[in-house]
Amino acid sequence: MRVYMSVDMEGISGVVHWKQTGPGKDAEDYEQCRRLMAGDTSAAVAGAFAGGATAVVVNDSHGAMRNVLLTDLDPRVELVSGSPKPLSMVEGLDSTFQAVFLIGYHSRAGTPGILNHTYSGALVDCRFNGQSVGELGLNAAVAGHFGVPVVLATGDDVLAAEARALLGDVHAVAVKQAVGRYAARCLHPQRTEQLIRVAAQDAMSTLQRANPYRPALPLKVDLEFHDTGQADGACLLPLLERTGHRVVTFTAPDPVWAYRITRAALRLSAA
Numbered sequence: 001m002r003v004y005m006s007v008d009m010e011g012i013s014g015v016v017h018w019k020q021t022g023p024g025k026d027a028e029d030y031e032q033c034r035r036l037m038a039g040d041t042s043a044a045v046a047g048a049f050a051g052g053a054t055a056v057v058v059n060d061s062h063g064a065m066r067n068v069l070l071t072d073l074d075p076r077v078e079l080v081s082g083s084p085k086p087l088s089m090v091e092g093l094d095s096t097f098q099a100v101f102l103i104g105y106h107s108r109a110g111t112p113g114i115l116n117h118t119y120s121g122a123l124v125d126c127r128f129n130g131q132s133v134g135e136l137g138l139n140a141a142v143a144g145h146f147g148v149p150v151v152l153a154t155g156d157d158v159l160a161a162e163a164r165a166l167l168g169d170v171h172a173v174a175v176k177q178a179v180g181r182y183a184a185r186c187l188h189p190q191r192t193e194q195l196i197r198v199a200a201q202d203a204m205s206t207l208q209r210a211n212p213y214r215p216a217l218p219l220k221v222d223l224e225f226h227d228t229g230q231a232d233g234a235c236l237l238p239l240l241e242r243t244g245h246r247v248v249t250f251t252a253p254d255p256v257w258a259y260r261i262t263r264a265a266l267r268l269s270a271a
């Protein structure tokens, strides 16, 4: 059994602020948080192998995507490191995998979760066929396109609720309770690593009945920006239709197509 893990940073144990999530911001804090990121990841890796995984691929999915140190991981793991990558947070995921874990994820833009956002600060909302989705939904849809279910998600309590609401029977671990966007009540990493390891192993035993997330196709995607200038930039792509002052809309034949157009639109929105 092959397990794919996409690892973000905002939903990692103990992380509550942007300054902890990138080099050059608060160097000491970042160094500690990238190790916490490897800790949550390693707990999931241990659970996956204990649950019968034969191979695990970890994709560093945060910021410049060079946060997890290879030497902090189990030697059986392969690490996808660096950016840009065509499929970004799910680069390397395909139909050869049987399970996806989303580790250290954060809730979607506008929810009360720690460091909530959807891919960039530019988006107020992203909707699939009218339903709001965050990074969890965007990445789960790509996994679903390849027929692979998301069976474990970790982050704060708001992310855990978002995962259950969207995916149903998913194992969700809350490593912290959000107090606000920049404050949380955090469990010690020794406790969260145990919770994650146990949930990962349990999740492996549910693969037979796990359902991939498959929104109806063709997929209508609305990208709602904070300001009209960002929507102006996104509209440099001829595929996008302006459906509101701050909203652009397109229809995608499949989630991979939707994912790549969304990412391109976000880049252009910053131009």
Ligand SMILES: [Zn+2]
Binding pocket: 008, 009, 010, 061, 062, 063
């Ligand atoms: Zn991130």
